[in-house]
Amino acid sequence: MTNNDPGVARALAAAGPPPGMAIFQLPTGTYETPAALAFQGGSFRDRRQFAATAVLVQHPEGDVLIDAGFGAQAEEHIRMLPSFRRSPHHLGSTVSEQLDAAGYDRTRLSGVILTHSHWDHVSGLDSLDVPILVTDEELRYADHNRGDRVFRRVAAGHDVRGYSFDGPAHLGFPASHDLHGDGSVVIVPAPGHTTGSVVVLVTVRPDQRFAFIGDLAWQLEGVTHRVQRPLLMRILADSDSARIRQDLARVTALSPYMQIVPAHDARGYDGIPLLVPGRTTSRAS
Template sequence: MRPLARPPAWARPLPEANPPADMAIYQLPTGTYETPAALAVRGGSFRDKRQFAASAVLVQHPKGDLLIDAGFGVDVAVHIAMLPRFMRSAHHVARTAREQLDASGYDRGRLLGVVLTHSHWDHASGLDSLRDTPIWMNQHERRHASEHWDGKVFRHVSRGHEIREYGFDDRPYLGFSSSYDVHGDGSVVIVHAGGHTTGSVIVFVTVPSGARYAFVGDLTWQLDGIGRRVERPWLMRKLADHDPAQVRQDLLRMIALDGMMHIVPAHDLRAYGGIPRLTPEPAGQPL
């Protein structure tokens, strides 16, 4: 399979960011589910089984903390049973995001909310045990989740939640036309990347060391999409993406940034390397 043409590398300075000294990020892995590489990336093999990550990421900031996605919830088996049969697969469950937060002694009152990269089941399931935490969504994704068939699990787990709707400023950010600077210091910036779903987003995070992260959700399911410049297979683009052409455009934007920041596709376990865990996994529960 021929890869996408390599875009020119980003040549302008990276946006200014002034993260406070006590800002930090942690990964909260909640489980995995199995997917053949042939269904994940163009040119993949059915013999190559990928363990798709279902994780949350805690972003601590003195003005208030956020979770990026929610991972698997306590009732993940129920949520998987709500999916069409062709979407169900073998899965492994670890501790939920809430269980990991509580085990660390974390004060959940610090949480401003859960920012969903989009509303699909494997990003929203863990909302079922975070009832007292608001859900942050833009209007595009809120509408998508309320109307589309793939929002069934989200509609189930979001009952009773406060939903805080945020908007985007007409302020370009790294080639994306609109953005939302959460704390006003450039440390957490959300951009609209509405190809996978109409309100999909990428969350850019800069930490005090100067390291930059791009949590790209399902723009690509695996790092192959960035490193090998490959899209999802044709059938999966048709089934999974609202606007495949927009996904391709945004994927090329991220490929142009490769090497300048740590790009994290939500479902690639390898992408979380180097991000510390909030608490060690109990013995017998490696992920």
Template sequence: MSTRISAEPWRGPLPEAHPPASLRIHHLPTGTYETRAAFAIRGGSFSDKRQFAASAVLVQHPKGDLLIDAGFGAHVADHIRMLARMERAPFTATRTVAEQLNAAGYDRSRLLGVLVTHVHWDHVSGLDSLRVPIWINRDERRYGAEDAHGAVYRAVSEGLSIHEYTFDGPEYLGFPASHDVFGDGSVVVAKAGGHTLGSVVVFVTLPEGERFAFIGDLTWQLDGVTERLERPWLMRTVADLDVGEVRTNLARTIALSDRTHIVPSHDLRAYAAIPLLSPEPAAGGAR
């Protein structure tokens, strides 16, 4: 029996989107942690060391900006000590999202909050220094409050306001329900549970028509999409709440891979098409 995930390419129309001309996205890398391909993808080699990305993506929209996830925070070492011993790994932290925003001269009043793909530690650690609203759905909020893997989230979210959105929109590119953040189709959150109770995929359409799918941890590495491979059995058992649901949602993602840039959260290669955040032009300067 084949170990590869079966997925027919998406041949239907792409959803209508009207992104404003000023919409931009930027990659904010905050560090990496080390693991082995044998723990990342089915059939991976133990000798193949992988540097897992811990990143955020800034979406700039005239109605307000959002971060997709938060990367490593100022207290990431403390956060790692909160994990089970088997989940700890050597890590390298660079600048936090907050530090990168400050260095770029970014106007924090434009930031609506952090839209989390899910609440595992390496996606929310940076909330400790951002202190902005958390955009989250009810299922993921409950998971973060109750599951053992939500310990870091509970620590960094204390005192922060919560923007709880609902999946009030239709099926989206094969995913069962959606939420259109700005009402123009430029940023759409799709329900994609299984890794956690309320994990999501965030679809972003740029003014030029280029499309991105930020898939969180449906797979940790691009190999999961290009080679159609899920996580190894042990890691599926440890990391995923519903293995079958993750497999189904990964198949939906694979089906879109020739129409959309697929961005697994922890593969730096997937961010290659996204520019870093540069300093803002001085007032009255060239644009």
């Protein structure tokens, strides 16, 4: 796949985002990890502040969040983790608090798309009363993941909606799920970090496109340098390192066309506005 790949051009042109779409970042805190544990070639002297950021995608047919960040009970959630997974962290405002502070109309929020079920992506569900959109495979993964029980805690009482990839191959990925049927929010499988991980491709306008890649890579160097996590972290954190290599190549090929956003790299969110009072759009009629 090259920068002038006609297949990519056709797929991008087919997206028809409606007027009234908008996108916002909702940072909820950070935790500290050395770059040496984040990607091959990183340094222990380079201390990275891993982002825990949700994204609000506004669409006339219903807004969605991508992941949920840290929640109101994040400290308790951290205590539920194995000790080796607890990192120095800073908690900010939750997604719920940011929505309220911006005067957001919560009746517009139709669900939360999870890139996967690890605690730092789902903690904020503890204060969001909306459906959870997650792959059937990830639900099975979460049910058997004994090292991270947070999803099972925060999902209790929610409307959990599993979905399948009922659409065709899309932008190099073997299948897809078009959330609104217009190409504006397309979910594709990327089951390497967890067995049900996904990438969410968002087209706000023809000149504003994003690939939210979850934990396919923890930092942008995974894409720009085409490197995976160090061996130890692959063993501890990933389900299928071969699939991660394959999907990193797919995402790298898309980088000329769209902004690549690893969930934990604050640089990936550059240019995505914060949600502040008066900035939310009105639902199109």
